[in-house]
Amino acid sequence: MQILDVVLTPVAFADPPLLNVMGVHEPFALRSVVQVKCEDGVVGLGESYGDEAFLGEVRKVLPRLRGHDVFDLPGLQRLVAEALSDTVLTDAHGLIGGFSIRKTIASVYSLFEVACLDAQGHYLGRPVTDLLGGKARDAVEFSAYLFYKYGKHIDGREDSWGEITTPETLAGSAKRMFDEYGFRSIKLKGGVYEPAQEIEGVRALAEAFPGHPLRIDPNGAWTVETSIRVASELDGVLEYLEDPTPGIEGMARVAEQASMPLATNMCVVNFGDVEPGFRARAIGVLLSDHHFWGGLRATQALSVTCESFGVGLSMHSNSHLGISLAAMVQVAAATPHLTYACDTHWPWKVEDVIEPGVLEFTDGAVAVPTTPGLGITLDEDALAKLHENYVRCGLTKRDDVTYMRKYVPGFETNTARW
Numbered sequence: 001m002q003i004l005d006v007v008l009t010p011v012a013f014a015d016p017p018l019l020n021v022m023g024v025h026e027p028f029a030l031r032s033v034v035q036v037k038c039e040d041g042v043v044g045l046g047e048s049y050g051d052e053a054f055l056g057e058v059r060k061v062l063p064r065l066r067g068h069d070v071f072d073l074p075g076l077q078r079l080v081a082e083a084l085s086d087t088v089l090t091d092a093h094g095l096i097g098g099f100s101i102r103k104t105i106a107s108v109y110s111l112f113e114v115a116c117l118d119a120q121g122h123y124l125g126r127p128v129t130d131l132l133g134g135k136a137r138d139a140v141e142f143s144a145y146l147f148y149k150y151g152k153h154i155d156g157r158e159d160s161w162g163e164i165t166t167p168e169t170l171a172g173s174a175k176r177m178f179d180e181y182g183f184r185s186i187k188l189k190g191g192v193y194e195p196a197q198e199i200e201g202v203r204a205l206a207e208a209f210p211g212h213p214l215r216i217d218p219n220g221a222w223t224v225e226t227s228i229r230v231a232s233e234l235d236g237v238l239e240y241l242e243d244p245t246p247g248i249e250g251m252a253r254v255a256e257q258a259s260m261p262l263a264t265n266m267c268v269v270n271f272g273d274v275e276p277g278f279r280a281r282a283i284g285v286l287l288s289d290h291h292f293w294g295g296l297r298a299t300q301a302l303s304v305t306c307e308s309f310g311v312g313l314s315m316h317s318n319s320h321l322g323i324s325l326a327a328m329v330q331v332a333a334a335t336p337h338l339t340y341a342c343d344t345h346w347p348w349k350v351e352d353v354i355e356p357g358v359l360e361f362t363d364g365a366v367a368v369p370t371t372p373g374l375g376i377t378l379d380e381d382a383l384a385k386l387h388e389n390y391v392r393c394g395l396t397k398r399d400d401v402t403y404m405r406k407y408v409p410g411f412e413t414n415t416a417r418w
């Protein structure tokens with residue numbers, strides 16, 4: 001089945017001022033939506049990053065896709081690699097580890113791989129899970145992903161969550177997420193305040209939600225020594241500790257002393273990192289992300305690798321829309337070795353590009369769609385509206401650091417600060 005045309009649409013959706021180690025989220029999160037249009041009216045959907053540098057790489061591939069067989073994924077991989085000369089994509093938020101040509105190719109390939117799998121599924125009348133080997137579970141569990149946040153954006157734009165800076169407001173946000181989505185486990189994005197304050201936040205959550213698995217992710221805000229101390233203070237409280245300190249070597253030193261497993265989406269971020277990361281015993285849990293690991297099939301290969309080495313697997317997320325959630329759900333469902341509830345930023349957004357009603361949360365889990373492809377339908381009007389947002393907002397890259405300086409003049413990132 002030949003690809004006849006590919007339409008790339010950059011979009012932007014409203015994002016609250018969520019805090020992290022790098023600063024604060026800007027008023028809009030950027031994404032790209034791709035429609036791979038094939039013979040017989042079949043269309044496949046993909047979603048990924050929306051910053052200008054990423055779009056530039058994606059655009060290099062577009063003219064080569066016409067005439068490509070949508071079932072030929074190795075050919076797609078070659079075609080992407082050939083198109084992307086030797087550019088290495090980086091980002092201005094630094095939250096998903098190092099960059100390389102390999103990771104750049106994997107990221108761009110992933111966008112098209114997902115769209116091709118969606119198209120294949122529509123053509124065959126089968127869900128993507130079937131194309132990935134079949135369902136290992138009927139629903140995919142996610143965790144309540146909590147953030148500290150400001151009450152409003154610099155331009156006065158507000159959201160329904162209000163300010164979250166204290167243990168009380170943190171527990172309040174968890175309660176709301178539990179009530180609305182039925183989540184059972186909690187992840188706290190840390191790296192914002194000094195460790196004692198974030199430990200207090202974790203303890204407040206543990207007290208308010210006894211028995212619910214808890215994690216904290218300061219995105220490398222702590223030194224090795226601080227990480228070891230926090231791990232010891234939160235012994236018996238955390239299910240796992242995510243990226244306490246930067247780099248494989250530092251993580252390995254923490255892992256040696258910590259009672260709980262360490263997780264990462266920062267120090268092992270492509271297949272080249274697996275051997276050194278696993279050899280150093282730096283992590284007990286790998287947080288995969290199909291957007292930069294090279295798609296859904298690469299995520300399954302990663303899962304088998306993790307299982308072979310006794311490493312757990314879960315899923316990392318960035319601010320995303322429904323096409324990405326659908327892809328995460330499909331691959332998670334078709335991946336037997338998935339050992340923890342996955343991350344999602346889903347509760348923080350109020351708009352989308354897909355028709356509502358399919359990806360619903362019950363008891364913190366999304367039922368795996370059984371309809372063809374990813375199981376979702378693009379809402380063309382919503383896509384046009386979010387594209388209009390993109391044009392109007394004027395953002396071309398994610399830059400939490402510079403935006404934070406509007407709140408805190410002179411702000412420097414918190415990486416290994418404490």
Ligand SMILES: O=C([O-])C(=O)C[C@H](O)[C@@H](O)C(=O)[O-]
Pocket residue numbers: 018019020095096189217219265316317318319343
């Ligand atoms: O687990 C993580 O490190 C993330 O989810 C990275 C994200 O970019 C998160 O920090 C965010 O949205 O600010």
Ligand SMILES: [Mg+2]
Pocket residue numbers: 217219242243264265266316
């Ligand atoms: Mg993380």
